[in-house]
Amino acid sequence: xxxxxxxxxxxxxxxxxxxxxxxxxxxxxxxxxxxxxxxxxxxxxxxxxxxxxxxxxxxxxxxxxxxxxxxxxxxxxxxxxxxxxxxxxxxxxxxxxxxxxxxxxxxxxxxxxxxxxxxxxxxxxxxxxxxxxxxxxxxxxxxxxxxxxxxxxxxxxxxxxxxxxxxxxxxxxxxxxxxxxxxxxxxxxx
Amino acid sequence: xxxxxxxxxxxxxxxxxxxxxxxxxxxxxxxxxxxxxxxxxxxxxxxxxxxxxxxxxxxxxxxxxxxxxxxxxxxxxxxxxxxxxxxxxxxxxxxxxxxxxxxxxxxxxxxxxxxxxxxxxxxxxxxxxxxxxxxxxxxxxxxxxxxxxxxxxxxxxxxxxxxxxxxxxxxxxxxxxxxxxxxxxxxxxxx
Ligand SMILES: [Zn+2]
Numbered sequence: 483x484x485x486x487x488x489x490x491x492x493x494x495x496x497x498x499x500x501x502x503x504x505x506x507x508x509x510x511x512x513x514x515x516x517x518x519x520x521x522x523x524x525x526x527x528x529x530x531x532x533x534x535x536x537x538x539x540x541x542x543x544x545x546x547x548x549x550x551x552x553x554x555x556x557x558x559x560x561x562x563x564x565x566x567x568x569x570x571x572x573x574x575x576x577x578x579x580x581x582x583x584x585x586x587x588x589x590x591x592x593x594x595x596x597x598x599x600x601x602x603x604x605x606x607x608x609x610x611x612x613x614x615x616x617x618x619x620x621x622x623x624x625x626x627x628x629x630x631x632x633x634x635x636x637x638x639x640x641x642x643x644x645x646x647x648x649x650x651x652x653x654x655x656x657x658x659x660x661x662x663x664x665x666x667x668x669x670x671x672x
Numbered sequence: 673x674x675x676x677x678x679x680x681x682x683x684x685x686x687x688x689x690x691x692x693x694x695x696x697x698x699x700x701x702x703x704x705x706x707x708x709x710x711x712x713x714x715x716x717x718x719x720x721x722x723x724x725x726x727x728x729x730x731x732x733x734x735x736x737x738x739x740x741x742x743x744x745x746x747x748x749x750x751x752x753x754x755x756x757x758x759x760x761x762x763x764x765x766x767x768x769x770x771x772x773x774x775x776x777x778x779x780x781x782x783x784x785x786x787x788x789x790x791x792x793x794x795x796x797x798x799x800x801x802x803x804x805x806x807x808x809x810x811x812x813x814x815x816x817x818x819x820x821x822x823x824x825x826x827x828x829x830x831x832x833x834x835x836x837x838x839x840x841x842x843x844x845x846x847x848x849x850x851x852x853x854x855x856x857x858x859x860x861x862x863x
Contacts, residue, residue: 518683565696566684578733579741582748585702630733633687633696662695663703 483538483552483658484665485587491533496541501529504541508549508557511623514570522548522563532671545671550660556623556639561662564625564634572618573625573634574644575601581628584636585663590626590656592647599629602644618644624656636661688717697724701733704756706749766793772839772846776832777856784830787856788839789818791825794846798823808838 532540540550547560577599584590595602601613620643626636638659660666691712693703700709713721734742770793777785792798798815802825806813812828832853840848
């Protein structure tokens with residue numbers, strides 16, 4: 483999605499009515515953000531909308547990127563926001579071997595999640611329950627963490643449900659998304 | 673990246689980002705600047721450096737990969753390092769060979785404008801510089817497209833020398849030798 487370096491386009495203020503709508507949509511999508519939403523987008527502060535290439539809108543608070551949205555699709559969290567509130571999102575884990583592919587912008591493949599180092603919901607090896615017991619459907623926004631790392635490296639939309647992944651163990655797992663070091667990550671919001 | 677926190681409790685988590693490649697330091701190993709990253713971390717976050725770059729950590733990282741995957745990963749990181757190095761060398765060369773041209777152009781008899789080209793090669797935001805020129809010299813200053821691609825700053829008035837001094841003073845990364853003043857005399861029209 484952001485393989486190329488992007489330069490931020492026009493920046494505009496988000497109207498307060500639109501700001502309320504964004505807030506409630508974000509909470510619909512990520513109910514676990516509820517306790518923190520006032521920290522993330524304070525009611526009294528002004529959100530900005532920055533236009534990015536390919537019809538992506540980025541919402542920022544000052545120079546802090548919060549959520550981006552392609553056309554009218556779901557609001558997706560910027561990775562720096564994910565790093566602050568990791569457990570507020572549905573997350574999966576890839577094995578170590580898949581990390582460098584994801585960081586170079588390649589499509590995330592199912593074997594990276596189903597291998598020994600990967601984690602899907604209801605994983606018997608996930609003794610702490612980090613990855614939950616709720617199977618995810620295609621179309622859901624997921625955060626991808628990495629074997630042996632603390633912070634997430636990717637945010638994207640599932641192309642295949644997690645139940646099916648466990649069955650077929652191959653194919654593409656996610657649509658193109660936002661990864662560490664991509665054009666969105668490197669954006670200079672001054 | 674700005675850090676803002678007002679709530680107590682575990683969130684927001686405070687994450688350290690690498691001062692060289694901007695990723696969380698645990699991911700530096702996948703970029704092309706890992707050596708510089710390591711130095712930075714050692715200097716700024718020695719405790720984190722110890723954890724991430726200990727012999728043990730490195731061995732553990734490798735042990736989770738098959739031998740073949742290790743080889744591929746190594747080749748890949750060499751490639752990335754080479755790419756990063758050559759990009760840096762290119763940028764350096766571009767800076768060394770780029771010229772800033774300050775051109776005095778006669779518009780009408782005794783009316784001049786000054787055109788400034790080449791600042792973008794030194795990583796400057798032309799629009800911002802144009803604004804600064806306007807403020808500094810209290811005159812009209814705008815960005816115009818140059819035929820054949822690129823942009824230049826057009827300042828109203830004969831300000832070549834002042835702009836020369838200002839540029840050399842304000843932007844220390846532009847070597848003085850790389851700034852030239854030239855005159856663009858209007859072709860003499862037959863009277
Ligand atoms: Zn780094």
